[in-house]
Amino acid sequence: MAAAITRVFDLLKYSLEQPQQEFINGKISGKWVNYSTSQFCESVNDLSRGLIKLGIGKAGRVAVMSHNRPEWNVADFAANQIGAYQIPLYPTLADQDIQFILKDAEITVIFVADEELYKKVKPNVEAVNPEIKIYSFNEVAGAKNWSTLIDEGKSSTEINLDEYRSKVAPQDILTIIYTSGTTGTPKGVMLTHHNLVANFENSAVVMPEGVKKGLSFLPLSHIFERMIIYLYLFNRTSVYYAESMETIVADIQHVKPNAFSTVPRLLEKVYDKIMEKGKALTGVKKAIFFWSVALAEKYTTDSGAWYNFKLNIARKLVFKKWQEALGGEIVVIVSGGAALNPRLARIFWAAGMPVFEGYGLTETSPVITVNHFGGTMFGSVGEVIKGVEVKIAQDGEVLTRGHQVMKGYYNRPDLTDEAVDKDGWFHTGDIGELVDNRFLRITDRKKEMFKTAGGKYIAPQMLENKYKESIFIEQIMVLGENRKFPSALIVPNFETLKTWAGRKGIAFISNEEIIKNEQVLIKYKEVIEAAGTGFGKWEQVKRFALLPKEWSIDGGELTPKLSLKRKIITEKNGSVIEKIYKDAEDYKAPY
Numbered sequence: 384m385a386a387a388i389t390r391v392f393d394l395l396k397y398s399l400e401q402p403q404q405e406f407i408n409g410k411i412s413g414k415w416v417n418y419s420t421s422q423f424c425e426s427v428n429d430l431s432r433g434l435i436k437l438g439i440g441k442a443g444r445v446a447v448m449s450h451n452r453p454e455w456n457v458a459d460f461a462a463n464q465i466g467a468y469q470i471p472l473y474p475t476l477a478d479q480d481i482q483f484i485l486k487d488a489e490i491t492v493i494f495v496a497d498e499e500l501y502k503k504v505k506p507n508v509e510a511v512n513p514e515i516k517i518y519s520f521n522e523v524a525g526a527k528n529w530s531t532l533i534d535e536g537k538s539s540t541e542i543n544l545d546e547y548r549s550k551v552a553p554q555d556i557l558t559i560i561y562t563s564g565t566t567g568t569p570k571g572v573m574l575t576h577h578n579l580v581a582n583f584e585n586s587a588v589v590m591p592e593g594v595k596k597g598l599s600f601l602p603l604s605h606i607f608e609r610m611i612i613y614l615y616l617f618n619r620t621s622v623y624y625a626e627s628m629e630t631i632v633a634d635i636q637h638v639k640p641n642a643f644s645t646v647p648r649l650l651e652k653v654y655d656k657i658m659e660k661g662k663a664l665t666g667v668k669k670a671i672f673f674w675s676v677a678l679a680e681k682y683t684t685d686s687g688a689w690y691n692f693k694l695n696i697a698r699k700l701v702f703k704k705w706q707e708a709l710g711g712e713i714v715v716i717v718s719g720g721a722a723l724n725p726r727l728a729r730i731f732w733a734a735g736m737p738v739f740e741g742y743g744l745t746e747t748s749p750v751i752t753v754n755h756f757g758g759t760m761f762g763s764v765g766e767v768i769k770g771v772e773v774k775i776a777q778d779g780e781v782l783t784r785g786h787q788v789m790k791g792y793y794n795r796p797d798l799t800d801e802a803v804d805k806d807g808w809f810h811t812g813d814i815g816e817l818v819d820n821r822f823l824r825i826t827d828r829k830k831e832m833f834k835t836a837g838g839k840y841i842a843p844q845m846l847e848n849k850y851k852e853s854i855f856i857e858q859i860m861v862l863g864e865n866r867k868f869p870s871a872l873i874v875p876n877f878e879t880l881k882t883w884a885g886r887k888g889i890a891f892i893s894n895e896e897i898i899k900n901e902q903v904l905i906k907y908k909e910v911i912e913a914a915g916t917g918f919g920k921w922e923q924v925k926r927f928a929l930l931p932k933e934w935s936i937d938g939g940e941l942t943p944k945l946s947l948k949r950k951i952i953t954e955k956n957g958s959v960i961e962k963i964y965k966d967a968e969d970y971k972a973p974y
Contacts, residue, residue, distance in 0.1 A: 388584070389553045390576040392464035394616045395424050401619055409452040409624035410634055418453050430461035431547070432539040433532030437492060437516065441466030441550055444488050448472035448504060449496035451603050451624040454520040454529065456612065458494045463576070465547040469558045470571075471604035473943045474500055475936045478507055480569055484561050485511040487571060487794060494529060497521040553577040559793050560606055562745050571793030572745045574606070581786035582748040583614040585768040588755045589739050590618045590642070593714050598640035600625040602943055606749045607719050611644045632708075639710040646720040648945050650727060650738065655854050655876060657705060662882070675701040679733030680726055684759055694733060702734035715739060719749070720944040722825060722848050725762040740764050742825060744811060746802065748787040751811075752823045763822035773823060774808070780829055781815040782808040814842070831949065833864035839921040841869055846922060850914045854879045855907065858934050860947055861924060862960065868925040870963045872956055873907065874933050898929035928959045 386397040398406065402420035409416050418426070439445060445462040447469065449455050462469045470488050472481065474496070484490070485507065493508070493515060495501045501523045508515045518529040536542075557576045561569035597615045599622060601608040615622050620642070625634040661672040675697035678690075686694070706713060716731065716738045723740045731738045737756070742764030743749035751773060754765035767773045771785035784807040791799035803809050814832065815825045827842035834840055843861040850859050850871070857876040863869035875898065881891045884903070891897050898904075907929060915923035934940035940952050953960065 388580055388617070390463075390548075390551055390555075391557055391579050391613060392460055392548065392551075393580075394613060395427065395460060395464070398616055398619070399424060403619075403621055405621050405623075407453045407456055407622045409454075410626035410630065410637075411452055413626070415637070416453060423453070423457065426457045426533060427460040427464065428544055429533045429536035430457055430529070431465050431544055432536030432542045433534075434461060434467065434492065434536075435465060435542055435547070436535050436539055437532070439465065439467050439492060440547065442556075443467035444470060444490045444492070446470040446472050446484075446488070446490045446493040447604075448474055448476075448493065448500050449520060449603075450474055450627070451599055451601075451608075452496065452520065453624070454494070454496075455603050456622075458529075459609075463557050464544065464551070466551045466555060468556050471558070471560060471609070473602060473604045474503075475943060477939075478503075480561070481507040482511050483569060484571075485515065487569075488559055488561075490515055492516045492518070495519050495526075498523045498526075501526050551576065553580065554790075556790060560604075560745050570795060570798060572606075573790040573793050574745075574748055575790055578748040578787060578789065579610060579613060581770060582750055582768075583610055583617050585770055585786075586610070586614055586741070586750045586753060587617060588758075588768070589715065589717055589741070589753050590614065590620070591714060591756055594618060594620050594641040596621050596623060596638055596640045596642075596712075598623050598625060598635060598638050598643040598710075600628065600631060600634075601644055601646065601720075605720075605944055606745045607743075607944070608644060610749060611717065615642075635710045639712045641712055641714040642716065643713075644717040644719065646945050647718055647723040647727070648721065650716075650718065650723070650731065651851065653709075654727060654730065655879065657708070658854055659879065659882065671700055676730065679730040682729040682733035683761075684732070697733070698735055705734045706736060709736065717741065717753075719743070721946060722844060724848055724852060726852060728761050742823060743787070746789045746809060747783060747811075748789070751781075751783050751787065760818065760822040763818060763824045765823065766821055767823065773817065775815060775817060776810075778829075779814040779816070779826075781811045781813045781823070781825070783811060784808045833862075835863055835869065835921065836865050836867050837921065839919075841922055843869075846915075846918065846924065849917070850911065850924070853910045853914055855883070855910050858947075860949060860952055862949075862953065866964055869922065870960070871911070871924045871927040872930055872952065872959065873927050874930050875907070894931035898931055904929070926963050928956075928963055930956070930959070 388397055398420050404419050405417050406420040406423050407418045445467050447455055447458050459469050470490060495504050501519050504517060508517060519526040520529055522528060553576050555576060556573050557579055558574050559571045561571050597620045603609050612622055623638045625631050664672055678693055678697050713736045716736055718738050718740045728738050739754045741750050741753035743751045750768055751771055752765040752767050758766045771787055773783050776782055788809045812829045813825050814827045814829050815823055818824055827844045832840055832842050846861045847859050850856055855876055856873055858874040860872045861869055877894055884891045889900055889902060911924050911927060936943060940948050
């Protein structure tokens with residue numbers, strides 16, 4: 384009989400029942416580091432004892448700032464099995480946010496990955512509280528190495544960890560996660576052991592049999608990937624951390640994963656690269672390629688025999704190569720963090736790589752709904768998981784309650800009361816609908832919807848998702864609050880644009896120059912008009928501006944889960960936006 388799991392660290396005892404040689408693994412500085420189950424659990428216990436020797440116990444505050452690697456998990460379990468709160472810090476956090484979190488969470492120990500992050504954290508610690516202890520995973524000159532704590536723990540066998548574990552209840556705080564959000568001061572979301580245990584147990588429906596190896600590259604600092612890792616362990620799936628997005632192709636080929644979790648943006652990039660290769664084909668090969676893609680766009684989970692006959696041909700001739708590009712052994716891909724284009728989902732399913740889209744927030748641990756085998760609807764975020772309720776408010780907002788709802792915002796009972804009503808319903812801030820009283824469809828963020836000067840409501844995400852179907856568009860933000868019509872800021876897919884320009888005999892000198900070219904502007908006008916035909920006239924983007932540089936986390940325009948920081952993007956492009964809305968008689972550009 385499997386060990387009962389009521390607290391997150393119970394996963395360790397559970398995992399030891401069926402130990403693995405490659406339990407949690409990571410590629411660090413070009414080399415794979417493998418922890419067996421016993422090695423991992425021993426390191427966790429040693430680090431726990433080392434933390435106890437430092438004076439950390441129940442309700443202690445331990446922060447981790449690191450890219451994905453096994454040590455992140457060791458530090459996580461080491462803290463949570465002695466009742467300490469683990470506080471993840473995004474490596475991309477701005478100094479003011481680091482200082483705010485250090486103060487607000489009253490952090491006493493922080494683990495950092497390497498020299499770069501040590502140099503980032505050190506001055507902020509000095510500014511807030513020099514007593515905060517910093518330990519690095521890598522050897523860093525001038526920094527204490529985390530191995531000193533592990534060594535301290537090894538020699539402290541008199542410490543009985545079971546005494547500490549026994550004092551941790553399922554309703555105790557596991558972690559405080561500070562949401563970066565798109566505006567405002569970070570809010571510390573308090574999640575309990577029960578929140579996460581119930582969430583991964585009831586989200587396990589997404590993992591079919593045969594998922595033995597999971598690749599991870601989304602940030603562990605975000606609750607989505609962290610819950611997925613717990614789910615992998617619950618599913619007895621070995622975890623492999625890619626070194627970086629630059630090495631992801633080689634890492635996928637090495638691991639040959641059965642599963643990975645992702646955000647739609649990355650699937651879009653994979654698809655765009657495949658389509659570019661398809662366009663470079665000639666003759667019969669090109670015809671077969673695009674026949675296969677057209678067939679894939681019509682995929683349904685209950686397609687008939689004739690369709691499946693044709694699909695099997697397409698898989699053998701075309702889609703087998705797509706599968707090989709992702710290691711050749713994919714059983715399932717889990718997508719979250721933003722809306723997945725239904726067309727893209729159909730194509731990946733048809734290619735033999737099912738994508739299950741789910742939905743949730745940091746405040747909901749995170750999963751509220753998810754698609755799965757036997758319960759999938761393209762264009763939806765799936766069915767409500769067991770133990771969770773969902774209802775749609777009169778204004779269209781999605782409300783939810785159940786085991787997944789946070790304990791509250793740390794030090795902010797006022798914000799907690801705003802988010803969770805007296806009946807326990809958490810107000811998500813998303814607009815949605817229940818289809819057939821079964822599948823949830825999200826249409827937009829409540830706060831991101833805006834009204835034009837003509838009084839018409841615009842749901843920008845819905846428009847953006849449609850426009851992003853074009854291979855010419857890398858990123859887009861629709862705007863127009865209190866304006867006469869919607870407009871858009873567009874970052875072109877410059878690889879696609881460069882190829883197109885070459886075919887048209889247009890010199891591509893630089894991004895800055897190409898976006899001024901009149902033929903290019905006319906092309907984008909055609910793209911926007913074609914994509915907008917399914918929307919009402921008041922919704923369609925009338926004018927746009929092309930931008931030369933992609934929005935990024937480091938640039939401050941994207942959140943860590945790659946959502947648009949609309950306020951920041953608007954502020955940075957204020958003059959461009961004003962030019963878009965000049966009076967028609969003054970507006971001479973061809974768009």
